[in-house]
Amino acid sequence: MPAGNRKQILLRFPLSCRAAPCPTQRCSCALGSFGILVGSLVGFCLSLAATLGAVFGVTTCLSAEIREKPEDPLNYFIGGCASGAIIGARTHNYFTGTMSCLGLGITAALMKIGNKEGWRLTGPPKL
Secondary structure: OOHHHHHHHHOOOOHHHOOOOOOOOOOOOOOHHHHHHHHHHHHHHHHHHHHHHHHHHHHHHHHHHHHOOOOOHHHHHHHHHHHHHHHHHHHOOHHHHHHHHHHHHHHHHHHHHHHHHOOOOOOOOOO
16 A cells, blocks of 8 residues: 555544554544544643642732732732733733733632622521
């Protein structure tokens, strides 16, 4: 079989099945290419969430140490803004980064203010 035909046949199989000894052998993967697609999307989302959480925590902590005000909501705004900047860098879009910075920063600051002042979204449970 010419090399060009073998390459075309191999491209029809999902990435995890290309190591099959015979190019005409069917893929024995349980999910096939759909599983690879879903796995890569889940991996992307999980890695982004882990990165955002780590950046938020480190930035908030460093801001609190540098400013010597550990309970200040501005530290949480700075951490949320840094996380939003990561989203902008990941999407290669300044507007997305700016809006994410403001949105996550304001949300984090409001959560800190609400926790300090005892805000409740709902009343106590009724039994």
